[in-house]
Amino acid sequence: xAGVTQTPRYLIKTRGQQVTLxxxxxxxxxxxxxxxxxxxxxxxxxxxYFSETQRNKGNxxxxxxxxxxxxSRSEMNVSTLELGDSALYLCASSRDSRNTExxxxxxxxxxxx
Amino acid sequence: QKEVEQDPGPLSVPEGAxxxxxxxxxxxxxxxxxxxxxxxxxxxxxxxxxYSSGNKEDGRFTAQVDKSSKYISLFIRDSQPSDSATYLCxxxxxxxxGAQKxxxxxxxxxxxxx
Numbered sequence: 001x002a003g004v005t006q007t008p009r010y011l012i013k014t015r016g017q018q019v020t021l022x023x024x025x026x027x028x029x030x031x032x033x034x035x036x037x038x039x040x041x042x043x044x045x046x047x048x049y050f051s052e053t054q055r056n057k058g059n060x061x062x063x064x065x066x067x068x069x070x071x072s073r074s075e076m077n078v079s080t081l082e083l084g085d086s087a088l089y090l091c092a093s094s095r096d097s098r099n100t101e102x103x104x105x106x107x108x109x110x111x112x113x
Numbered sequence: 114q115k116e117v118e119q120d121p122g123p124l125s126v127p128e129g130a131x132x133x134x135x136x137x138x139x140x141x142x143x144x145x146x147x148x149x150x151x152x153x154x155x156x157x158x159x160x161x162x163x164y165s166s167g168n169k170e171d172g173r174f175t176a177q178v179d180k181s182s183k184y185i186s187l188f189i190r191d192s193q194p195s196d197s198a199t200y201l202c203x204x205x206x207x208x209x210x211g212a213q214k215x216x217x218x219x220x221x222x223x224x225x226x227x
Contacts, residue, residue: 004156006156033214033215035215035217042201042217042218042219042220043157043201043203043215043217043220045214045215045216048214056213056214058214090156090157092215100145100147100162100164100205100207101147101159101162102147102159102215103159104149104156104157104158104159105156106155106156107155107156109154
């Protein structure tokens with residue numbers, strides 16, 4: 001059974017650009033969550049989607065957005081990139097709406113220069 | 114004060130030792146408790162998941178939850194060098210409106226010395 005797949009694995013972008021990250025959940029999982037991981041702040045919740053609806057949003061500026069498609073695949077977008085957006089972006093999928101037993105992908109490491 | 118507190122370590126123990134990792138939390142609504150292991154430059158891997166108070170064992174790993182003290186633990190028996198990683202506790206609550214976000218501790222960096 002394939003795990004959570006995130007693409008791309010690495011990205012280097014320039015300040016002011018925008019970026020789109022992709023996440024394919026485990027087959028049969030309908031909930032997808034996104035997290036930002038940095039050495040200083042640890043893992044911080046960005047948002048969660050279930051059946052194409054955003055149910056939860058973390059405390060991040062509006063430059064961070066996401067969506068989920070009918071096949072449960074999800075994308076997140078960051079516009080007007082800042083140096084502080086450099087981080088490991090992790091996607092997690094879970095089977096049901098309880099969002100327990102969340103399984104993470106390998107992450108996308110974004111570097112903003 | 115953070116919702117979930119976890120000693121970041123680093124923690125270094127000899128091979129074969131029993132390791133105890135702990136987290137405390139302040140939100141009494143948390144019902145689901147998880148431990149993740151994260152190797153360098155990898156995504157977190159789910160190790161253990163428990164609901165409410167009690168113990169759960171899986172091989173060399175035992176998770177304990179004490180909701181009355183708002184305290185959770187992960188014990189690793191017969192620790193191996195391959196257990197060297199960062200261990201993250203995470204917890205969440207669930208309401209009729211839907212699942213809540215996972216709240217993570219800072220992670221404890223563990224090294225098992227051969």
